[in-house]
Amino acid sequence: MxxxxxxxxxxxxxxxxxxxxxxxxxxxxxxxxxxxxxxxxxxxxxxxxxxxxxxxxxxxxxxxxxxxxxxxxxxxxLADPVSRLRYGFVASFAPNRDIDAVRSHFRRLHLSGAQFYDWAYRHANLVGPAEYEDPLGQPVSIDTVQRLAGGLRDGGTLPIGYAAVYAVGKDEWPAWEHIALVKPDGTPYALGDFLQLVDPSDPAWLSHFTEDLRAAVRAGGFSGFHLDQYGWPRHAMRTDGRTVDVARAFDTLIQAVRTALPEATLVFNNVNDFPAWVTTASPQNVTYTEVWDPHHTLADLAAVATRSRTLAPTRPAVLAAYQTVYANHPAEVADLTTRFTMATAFSHGATQLLAGESGSVLVDPYYVRNHRALPSTLDMLQRWYDLLVAAGDVLLAPGLSDITRSVVGGLNDEIDVIGPDGITMSHEARPGTVWRRVVDTPHGTVIHLINLTGQEEAGWDTPKTPPPPVTGLRLRARLCTPELPTIRVADPDRSPAFADVPAVREGEHVEADLPPLNVWEVVFLPR
CATH class of the missing domain: 2.60.40.10 (Immunoglobulins)
Structure with a gap:
């Protein structure tokens, strides 16, 4: 290896x-x-x-x-590794934990950020004694947190501490219930039976929260924070009768955290895109979206990634799309499903929070309930993450523009991939088709081909049928110079490197036969 x-x-x-x-x-x-x-x-x-x-x-x-x-x-x-953030997770901080396997796994998959999930003593009191149990009974050692943070940082991974932005546990509730977010009947909004929600923009809360984060940097050695919320409420009353626009309150909080921690990497969780229309203008570093219904199809994932890149073109887009298929189906079925999810995210300039620990994948929003991956799954993830890194200049860089409808089909006649008889090419993620998109990048034109033939549905977390390889695909592109252009193709299930394919002249066009399409193929025409 x-x-x-x-x-x-x-x-x-x-x-x-x-x-x-x-x-x-x-x-x-x-x-x-x-x-x-x-x-x-x-x-x-x-x-x-x-x-x-x-x-x-x-x-x-x-x-x-x-x-x-x-x-x-x-x-x-990269001078700014956050600009192409490949986010992983760590969720076990027991005393005397051996961290070497975690470090190796993050290096193998090139995970450039690590969310330290539920490391804290309490949601409203992050730093506790040297050893403790978190609110759900998991053992935590600050020594383990520090060793993981230091070891991952030495391996080129930023340690990012988890912090919920408006959650207060039972022990701390008496000090904060006067700024509770409440329902019309006066009942506080709550998560389960152990957390209640407060106004995240209240000045006293902001003072406490930002000082808590400063203390967490000193205690845990973090490079920044994952600022979590639960996606509700959108508007709420406080106990004093004031109305809170929660989206604007989040922006106020992010601004306060940025002022308190000007050098920190900040990742705010937009739950189901709420409220990306506000937080993409806030002073944080990543457009991170935790995806839930009604975002259940590959097309929905593509739309979230596209909105993220459009609202904040210079920031990385990360999708927290938990692959529950690993908990409910054989590994080979889950691996195939995940390949379609990654193909969709990566081809739209986004990455997926999926892998972490010493070889696990996420199947649940409570990251402690992660799924230990088989070696075959880890091998597959390495292949795909290798390509994500090697082709990062045309997959994840700023300046990507989807030009499909301007160059393909109808009167355009500029670029197309033509399928053999019986194969339908589609601009959309439609079952039974080859999903074809053309993207302009700073380095040239990229055509993404995703093989949805053989599928009866296009959910991103639903078991997939192995697609038959599509042979006989032919690239056709209009020439603007007398020289034949270079055409290269990459497939993460073959290698992370682009390989040249021969081209021939056909009048004003150049044509090239493409390799068989498995799940995802990236065709690159350099400038």
């Missing part, structure tokens, strides 16, 4: 790659969007390599071995 020393590197940092020693010489190749930019021999017995200095961007890394299959990984060099 190839394993980078970090999930993400800053410009100028040494990029180290761990390799399994072998008794013969091999070769390491580094490519950027299909162009080899560095190569080095790997002598027998070597177990760590240092790559040459690389410019900012994402790179595919291959260990070429004549005696075995090629091994792959990817590396990213």
């Amino acid at each position: 190839l394993l980078p020393s970090k999930a993400s590197y800053l410009p100028g940092e040494s990029v180290h790659i761990d390799v399994s020693p072998a008794g013969h010489q091999r070769r390491l190749s580094v490519s950027h969007l299909g162009v080899e930019v560095a190569t080095t021999d790997v002598p027998s017995g070597v177990h760590r390599l240092v790559l040459p200095v690389l410019p900012e961007g994402g790179y595919a890394v291959a260990l070429l071995d004549d005696q075995h299959d090629t091994q792959w990984t990817a590396v990213e060099i």
